[in-house]
Amino acid sequence: MKSKTQVHNGNVHSTDTIAGVGAGSSSSPSPPPSPPPRRHSGVSRCRRRPRQAKSSSHTTHSFRTLAAGIIGRRGVRYFFLLPLLYISGLLMCVGPFYALIRQPPLPGSRYRSHEVFQKLWQDIESDNSSAIELSSVWKYKRKLREQKPCPNLTALHQEHFVSPGLNGFLIVEANGGLNQQRSAICNAVAVAGLLNAILVIPHFEFHNVWKDPSEFGDIYDEDHFISTLDGYVKVVKELPEALMERHNYNMSNITNIRVQAWAPVSYYLGAVYPVLQKEGVIRITPFANRLAMSVPPHIQFLRCLTNYKALRFTSSISTLASKLVNRMIEKSSRTDGKYIAVHLRFEEDIVAFSCCIYDGGEAEKLEMDLVRQKGWRGKFRRKDHIIRPSFNRVDGKCPLTPLEVGVMLRGMGFDSNTSIYLASGKIYHGERYLVPLIKMFPNLHTKESLATSDELAPFLGYSSQLAALDYTVCLNSEVFVTTQGGNFPHFLMGHRRFLYDGHAKTINPDKRKLVVLLDDLDISWRTFKEQMEDMLSESDRKGIMVPRVRKINRKTSIYMYPLPECRCLQQFLVNQIDHNLDVPNNYSSRHLNR
Template sequence: MSTGVLPVSNGFIFIEANGGLNQQRTSICNAVAVAGYLNATLVIPNFHYHSIWKDPSKFGDIYDEEYFIDTLANDVRVVDTVPEYLMERFDYNLTNVYNFRVKAWAPTSYYRDSVLPKLLEEKVIRISPFANRLSFDAPRAVQRFRCLANNVALRFSKPILTQGETLVNKMKGLSANNAGKYVSVHLRFEEDMVAFSCCVFDGGDQEKQDMIAARERGWKGKFTKPGRVIRPGANRLNGKCPLTPLEVGLMLRGMGFNKSTYIFLAAGPIYSANRTMAPLLEMFPNLQTKEMLASEEDLAPFKNFSSRMAAIDYTVCLHSEVFVTTQGGNFPHFLMGHRRYLFGGHSKTIQPDKRKLAVLFDNPKLGWKSFKRQMLSMRSHSDSKGFELKRSSDSIYIFPCPDCMCRKNKTTASAT
């Protein structure tokens, strides 16, 4: 509830957050920013069920809803439902509420000139879908709302937080000989990622058939449209192919990590895991996953919910000494920004140059010494310190400085 310092609300905004865990996080933070900018009341976002992620989780299953509402109280009103007197006008059906189809990366001026008048008229509006519907280049006041939502108000629900912190402590205990420091690696080699990349690996005819089936299940005809040409070789040279577990292992060994390094691997079910994971485990026998660290009983409440499992991975990666990203996407981007915010801008992150890696891996004449020299150079030129200032077109979720790290907002100030 509002503390009374906010002016009278202009109405209620209901958004539908689509995608996986961190695409939904984008929607939530942007929704807080839009609601704050328009002096509106935000209704707890609804999570859209997707055929790829297949996760029916609600907001409160992933995040601490009460904490979210209370933390934002001095800045943005948040409620769990639209009031009954308004819902009565729409036969108690939110699909009857006026829905804005906002273009991607819309500027704040669009919300001021197009959305606000309708909000004032209707008193409740929907915006669906909502991911990436607000420009990264926004006024500082809007950025402050994003910062507050992402870095302060969004805290995982107690079951997820407890399980995640338990695994963090286990990783620190296992790596006690290295002062509790461990490396986290985000590996994207799940079947859907391999299929969507349209790259060819070393699985032969079986892989080819698996990928055709996976593309049809997930994207129904998108890749078989007339005129659609798939060029796996070009994708690889352009750095679009996910790194295989073998390639990740070779890269890390080349960068100086050895068999004694404790690694936490954040990943979904790896494609053809028995075959593809063997070389990585041989190179790094101290590699751990959440499934290896926790019992089946411990993971049972989360196992059939991809976003909850991803949230556990996120927590363990957040507190690692070094974070290694092997593929783009919302998960590593949010982690890089969150780690920068959490550790004062100096979190160690390794972002490999995948175009260069493709050339090196495909060169049969390249010896180990030359490869290692290239990897050490790549590591030194990577985002090893993590401190960079945001440019106007950059994501504030990746680059929180200066908007999120150099000024206090009202809520934070009032809490201290």
């Protein structure tokens, strides 16, 4: 069809119609467009907008009024009800979810050894068929490597110790227990040799923990100490009168040098030596661990000489200690006179300091809190001191109980006929905790059970002297068991290495592994025994380990690992046996026939 153009009031409107497209299929023309809306003259569009705004404002106002009515009349109860509904829903949703994601206790984090013991007791009691012989416990032998020949002691003396003590006097104060004091004494001799000073017999500092007023001469033979070191380091019992008078007979007036821990040789030669030359006498307090392990060979020799030859217990201690050793041998007739010595650290203060939890419940917690407050005041209540008993146990930092020691030894193959010497202070609640150990090892002895009350009376109240008795009995045992670490077992292991061909003959249990096994209520006795036998074998292997020492670069303790530096002194003692040295009776024959 043709396009039509229409004109209305001067406006042109075009309509194009195509066949077949339109309203329906009709071919009739489309209706004309609607006329444009009429405008009222003189009336502007903007005058209508205020009416619309007024209408919208009215609607909003009505809505707010309605909402206020709802809140005012009914909303108060909903206002309190909605939070309750929200919290209830949260608990319903989160509670089961938290139960699903909550981590179970770490293996070994709980003390359940007593439950495992009750479960396994029948198997433990009946298992004596595979008992291990004490004489065949240690299978590893140290392979002797080719070593440089040892220098003649006379030549060593002439080269390094021609005129000892020319530079003045050295005074030290040793603190701590028996073996921390022993470490300080050995280091003091080494420093005196390094500075070419005269050493005054070390003074022992009184400590509130040990509460032992013993002095050097109460524990060690002073005359033997002085004579053994003569020619290497000059030792005197006290300062000359002239020096005491110069300082108004007051030791605190003498120049005191505070030395950093593990100070190297260079520090002593650069900072301490000039003061000694100027003053003629110096004090170094405190003196625990104030000398590095890496020192020149001739100074290291002084440590060996002091520890293994010069330090000899007094005759009163040595006499009773020898009696205790002989009585242990007599009571070990079923095992050819051989016995096990266990250093058990389960005293009240040790348990409290460890912050570990055992099976005493709330009463134990209250008791330990009181002990910690009394002994260490507010140390354990500080915000920066976080107590995590479960992590301490998993990390192997909790003291082993007598029960745990007994189960471990029975698992390793030691039967009920084995004699055990228990080196310890007063056991925490011993009337309860010692029962299972005695049940497993009836032949259990202590210094209190071996000695008469009259024999032990002079040593009561002197913890270091009592520790010296334990030290000697443990030194002579066929097997030594350490349970908690510290200076006592470290020195003892080193001393045993020095005496027994480089083998510590010490069971040092893997406590991280042990606590996991003793937390498993489903473990069988056979499985536990296999694990303990592996642990014994590992202690045997590590007992002969010798640290790699290059020149004077030593990082490990020479008191725990005395070889190779103390080897020459060891050979010297084999060739010239000194019967004043605290060694087993068969020391000479064992070494001469190797």
